[in-house]
Amino acid sequence: MLIKLEKVRKVYRMGQVDLTVLKDVDLEIEAGSFTTILGPSGSGKSTLLHIVSCLDTPTEGRVFLDGQDVSELSGDQLADIRGRKIGFVFQRFNLLMNLSAIDNAALPLVFQGVSEAERKARAEKILTELGLGHRLNHRPNEMSGGEQQRVALSRALINDPDILVADEPTGNVDTKTGQKIMELLASFHQQGKTIIVVTHDLKIAAYGQDIVELRDGEIIDRRQTV
């Protein structure tokens, strides 16, 4: 078992009102699986992804990663786990606009204390594998949406993480590019990585072997396709 959520509750305080986004969610994700979390906007799927990926902590309940309870770790401890074990792909790519493709891809290594030469070498290798060998020194605003998302993918993969999480990874690209990105994720899954994708799109969700459907902060359905 790679990830385990026990009675996870997340409450946001909006002014005077408490908003419960996740209601006692139990979830287990196996190592090497391809899980998609499906749900309409406001269902709590992004919050669930943030908690699963150590970006956020639950208000109540426990989260275990590799058997370690991560629900009460400090910000720096969580950052360390994210840096070593988890790769992120965001809907809006979230690249740093004043960095080149190679510097964006190498960014997580900076915080792992990797030397500049090695950072560059590893970033160049991954970008080249993803077909961006000719765009290494281009800035994000000089690239297409698909190219930007591949830079973001390179960044997510550069630490060779166990888990790759993607929040609506196809949300900002056209259908064809979206399809390519999902195929890339599937190929990473083939290589043994655990993939967790959040989407509101049924077609995208269908790439997963394990589909978790969320509504109003609760898991309403879960089905395995394989």
Place this chain on the structure above:
Amino acid sequence: MKKVYFKMAFRNLKGRPLRSWLTILGIVIGVFLVVSLLSLSEGLKGSIMQELKTMGGDIVMVMPGDMNDIMATFAGGTELSRHDIDAIRRAEGVEMVVPTAWAGEVVRYKDSSQNIFIFGSPWETSVSVYQENLGWNLVEGHWPEPNRRQAVVGSMVAEDLLPGLRAGDRIQIRGHSFEVVGILRSLGSKQDDSMVALDWPDFQSVFGRQDGSPMVMAKINEDFSVARVEANIRAELELSQRRTRQDDQPSFSIITSDKATDMVGNVMSLIQLAVFFFASIAILVGAIGITNTMYTSVYERTKEIGILKAVGAKRKDIISIFLMESIIIGFVGGLLGVLLGSGLAYSAEYLVPQSRPVFHIQTTVTILLIFFGMLFASLVGGLAGYFPARRAANLEPVDALRYE
């Protein structure tokens, strides 16, 4: 601190050049003020100390007015009267008395004319005091004789101010003609080197003065201690002033070499402290500018901070990146401020003598001051950036990522 943080910080600053330069300007102005004013006052202190050093230990100065009111004495135009001078002469242990006076006046030589510092004292007594106690030497000509309308000039007068002037030439001051009989070897102070010295009666007739003197030098007999002669002079002067002026509160100051050095040292230190204090206010304003810019920057880059945190940046990483930015601002501001400040101080050294020959400033820009200026500015940058950097580091990654 990692090199890559420096590169990131530098790139961020370059990404908003106008704002960065304006913020840097705030620090430049502060450091510029500190460096230029401290250099000038240090130079001023040096010039005065140099002046005092030339006054030997066995010479005391007597000036009118209370020393506690020193500014009034310098500015006031009060003088020691002829009776006062006689009283000093009568004091036991005083070997020789040299009344002096000075003024700035235009000196003409052939076609050139310059505003020059004119110094008057009786050749009769002063020549030996100058040679033996103040270390005057001639490079050219001979020492003047009393009552022959003869002048001696400082080395810079012949070299720079009235070029071509030689011993034996004549100069004109307010229509009076004098023979320059000697040119002095440099005394090591620009002020002394750029003066024209006249005989006492000549000085009085040129400037239409009475017999009084704003400063009297007294040479002490070597068998007497300075303190004892000082007491004797005091007693004689008090007696004389009571009698001649019917004054219950005699008013004069006796300045020995040690006392003068202490006094000038104290006054200058106070001035420097005040200068530093006021210039520091300018730096403080610059620092507030940095804090403001950095808060704006944190606000604008909230999302970026979220991304950095998502990919593994810890608190100290974020603090380092933002602190680096504000330290760069401080350092660059300090560097430019030091350059401009020392530039101004040096140009003042060349400009001031042209317009005010009465006092020369020798600028002293010390390595320590340069080093301090830059280090201080960097430190100010770091301090000013600390709270914004801490705010950045404390952002929750999820909140920061959600920020648009």
